Amino acid sequence: MATTTKDRSKVRAKRTLYVILAAVVVVIAIIGSAFAYQNSQASGETVVKVGLVGNSDDNVWKAVQAQLDKEHANIKLEYKTFQDGIYTNQALSNKELDITAFQHYAFLNQEIKDKGYKFTVIGNTYISPFNLYSDKYSSLKDFKAGDKVAIPNNATNLGRALKVLDSAGLIKLQDSSADNPTVDDVASNPSGIVIVPNDPASILNLLPDYAAGITNTNFVLDAGKKPSDALYAPKISATSKSFKPYVNVIVANTDQKNNATYKKIVDAYHTSAVAEQIKKNSNIPFFSK
Numbered sequence: 249m250a251t252t253t254k255d256r257s258k259v260r261a262k263r264t265l266y267v268i269l270a271a272v273v274v275v276i277a278i279i280g281s282a283f284a285y286q287n288s289q290a291s292g293e294t295v296v297k298v299g300l301v302g303n304s305d306d307n308v309w310k311a312v313q314a315q316l317d318k319e320h321a322n323i324k325l326e327y328k329t330f331q332d333g334i335y336t337n338q339a340l341s342n343k344e345l346d347i348t349a350f351q352h353y354a355f356l357n358q359e360i361k362d363k364g365y366k367f368t369v370i371g372n373t374y375i376s377p378f379n380l381y382s383d384k385y386s387s388l389k390d391f392k393a394g395d396k397v398a399i400p401n402n403a404t405n406l407g408r409a410l411k412v413l414d415s416a417g418l419i420k421l422q423d424s425s426a427d428n429p430t431v432d433d434v435a436s437n438p439s440g441i442v443i444v445p446n447d448p449a450s451i452l453n454l455l456p457d458y459a460a461g462i463t464n465t466n467f468v469l470d471a472g473k474k475p476s477d478a479l480y481a482p483k484i485s486a487t488s489k490s491f492k493p494y495v496n497v498i499v500a501n502t503d504q505k506n507n508a509t510y511k512k513i514v515d516a517y518h519t520s521a522v523a524e525q526i527k528k529n530s531n532i533p534f535f536s537k
Contacts, residue, residue, distance in 0.1 A: 293322045294509050299336040299348035300329050304469035304529060309349075311525045315516040323509060331449055334359075334402075340501065341365050347500045347510055349373060350466070354404035354428065354493035368505040371498040371514035374531040375491055378408055379478030380416060381452065381468070382460035388416055388480060393440025395459035401445035403428055408494060409462040410434065413443070415482045427493065465531065475530040486532050495534045 298309065309325060316323045328345060330336040337359050339345045347370070351359075359365055385391065397418070399409035407428035414421045418439040421429050431443055446454060451461040452471045465475055475481065485491060498517065500510055516522070523533040 293324050295324045295326050296509060296513060297326050297328055297344070297346045299339055299345040299350065300327055301331065301333050301336055301350040302466040302470045303329060304466040305349070307528065308522060308525045311519075311522045312513065312516050315519050315521060316512065319512075319516065321512050321516070323512060325513070332447075337363075337365060337367070340367065340499065343501070346504070347498055347513070349496070349498045351499070352376075352404075352494045352496045354408070355402065356497065356499060357493075358402070358404045358428070366502040367499050368502040369497045370500050370505055370510055371517060372534045373496040373498060373517065374526045374533050375484055375486060375495055376465040376531045377475040377478070377481055377484060378405075378412060378462065378464065378494070379468075379475055379482075380412055380460050380462050380480040381455065381473070381477065382479040383455040384459050385479060388418065391418060391439045391441055391459060394442060395440075396442045396444050396457075398444050398446045398451045398454050398458050398461035398463075400448035400451070400463060402448070403430075404493075405448060405464065406430065406445055410443075412462055412480070412482055413441075416480045419443075425490065465529070469529060484532060486534055496531075 300309070309327060313325050316325070328339070330339070333351050333355065336345070336348050336350055340348050353369070356367065356369070360367055397413070399413075400406055407426070407430065410419070410421060410429050410431070410433070411424055413419045414424045418441055419434050420436040420438065422433050422435045423429070426433065441459070444458070448463045449467055451463040452467060452473070455461055460479060468475060468477075498514055500507065504510065518535040523535075526533045
């Protein structure tokens with residue numbers, strides 16, 4: 249019996265339908281495989297809790313995560329942000345955190361000395377500017393006797409702030425090279441300023457009532473300011489030994505100092521891509537790459 253035009257059309261339609269169904273099956277198989285792969289990766293990834301102070305380093309740690317992902321390290325960084333370094337170190341000691349990245353050697357060593365923490369530095373990060381800010385004055389010559397200047401109230405940053413005031417010529421220390429000078433080490437006060445220790449996180453908020461203040465760069469960035477907004481900025485040298493106490497570091501509990509996962513994170517941090525993000529925050533990378 250001869251095949252009619254109508255029959256040939258039905259055959260072509262069936263073939264087209266089979267081709268479409270086959271393509272759909274292939275696509276579903278590909279998507280399913282990808283989904284299964286992602287689930288497999290997610291189920292096997294290692295989550296590392298990182299303690300930070302403020303949000304100024306968010307871009308830096310996103311770059312670290314990007315580097316880890318690029319290397320297929322299967323490590324997920326989970327950030328926990330604090331307003332104060334004291335509580336951040338407590339959380340690390342209590343194993344609520346795996347590592348921290350907010351403090352310099354001087355602050356860390358003082359914390360270990362005061363509280364007996366079993367912490368170990370597993371990597372350097374950067375040196376941060378520590379400048380004098382003022383909403384009232386535009387020149388160091390404007391300061392008058394009785395003007396209040398706020399500085400951090402923790403021992404190490406208080407000492408560093410006094411060195412900044414000494415460098416600016418507002419006070420004179422007995423020994424500007426001493427590790428942690430205190431207000432008792434001020435030899436003379438030619439400007440007549442009144443030095444007032446305060447919580448470092450609150451210092452910028454005091455500026456309407458104070459002549460000036462010195463605080464950490466992370467608080468400056470979080471407040472929407474830039475280190476270049478400073479009234480006075482002492483020159484930083486990454487190669488000078490005198491700045492070594494103020495190099496920021498990644499810290500772990502000592503019993504985890506050889507943790508292979510943490511080493512991968514430090515290696516990912518010490519890359520040129522991360523260094524570029526550090527520079528965008530007006531900080532100076534302190535590692536070789």
